[in-house]
Amino acid sequence: MLHGMKAALLETRGPEGLKLRDVPVPVPHAGEALLRVHAVGLNRVDLYMRDVGVGITHALPIVQGVEAAGVVASAPEGSGLRVGQKAVLYSNAFCGRCRYCMAGDQPLCLHSDIMGEHRHGALAEFVAMPASCFVPLPDDADLVAAGALMTGHLTAWRMLFGKRALRAGESVLIVGIGGGVAVACLQLALRAGARVYVTSSSDAKVARAIALGASGGVNYRSDKVAARVLEMTGGEGVDMVIDSVGQASWADSLKSLRRGGRLVTCGATTGSNPGADIQRLFIRQLEIYGSTGGSMEEFRQLVALFARGEIRPVIDRQYTLDEVHAAFDRLHASEQFGKIVVTVPT
């Protein structure tokens, strides 16, 4: 019988508030299964939860960690899950009953219940989630890679292919290459046959992106982004911009688009209220839309590709749960290229 487990518990806001504690193993509610966690990818939202948390309904203390892969430790009757099988979690315990869930659009669920944000997360030896959020993996699946798959790749998937899908031969500018979502966008856009351009404050990150297949990049510290993007695209601009930076990059992102191009945003790490440039919007007939997460169906498609070995997250660095503070420090420094993963040794 399991009693206690190690967990990264956010007790108070700020870096010092995140503690490694012994806490009770979660007791699954009706319909829930228990995952023995093996790997947890870190995300910007983890820092936001730790340091700010405003706008996300939750109570402290809360176990952090918004994505995970591991092994099924217990499962309810009739769930189809088997104890001992590998699985990756869909992080949102969606209600399944609201109009958005009924339409298969779980990221818009009116009762979203995301692990590590609204309910206890996965930076622990065990996490309980509805059995419907468990997606089985093949026995030979790499759990470290799987633990870094959900947030970055699923967010990227919906941004690129959700509304006005990026097509082969089109071009896309990814603002701020290096983070999990941006690197996943690079991988998935290349796989779709698109030309990819990137921006970064680091020449090394631009070079890394080009080595992975990007057609070009701009260091926004030393160069003018929009002017360089126009130059690289024969004066036309790109078909799509992927921007999670917000205020600091917004004007350049709009100016980098071709006529009729689309800007997709999934974050605003530098601020939420840039100039709107409405004249540019209507004259050049630009589209701007937001995206967050992805649906269960999109996640299943993604996991199927992963299981066949067709996509694999870029892992920046691995830490163990005991080293969780160092992992957060690396995330905070924004020096990573790809995913920072915390593993939970048995």
Ligand SMILES: [Zn+2]
């Ligand atoms: Zn719902």
